[in-house]
Amino acid sequence: MPSFTTLSPTPPTQHRLLKSAIEKQELLRFIYNGRERIVEPQTFGMDWAGEDVLRAYQTSGESESGQPVGLKLFHVAEMSSLRKTGKSFGNARPEHNPNDSAMKTIYATLE
Secondary structure: OOEEOOOOOOOHHHHHHHHHHHHOOEEEEEEEOOEEEEEEEEEEEEEOOOOEEEEEEEEEEOOOOOOOOEEEEEEHHHEEEEEEEEEEOOOOOOOOOOOOOOEEEEEEEOO
C-alpha cells in the first residue's frame, strides 16, 4: 500500500497546482510529448523509480498512442505549459484507484 507524504522532486509551484486541481476537481491542460492534453487529474504521486507522476483521465487533446481519451499515467517532469482550464469535473472515474499500484507515494488523490 502506498504511503502518503509531501516530499516531491516536482517544483513547489507545480506541486501545489497539481494537488489543488485534484482537491478542487479542476481540469488541467498541458503539453506532453509535444501534444496538448486536457485531463481530469485523479492521483498525483511518486512512482517506484522516484519520479513524480499524474494518473489522469484524458478527455481531449492529442496522443502519441492514437487514443486521445482514457485513463493514463503522465510523468510530471515531461509536462510543460501546465495550467488549470478554469473548468471543473464531477466524481472520480469508475476505473480510478486511490491506492494506485504504479505509485510508491501518493501526494493527492480523489476519494
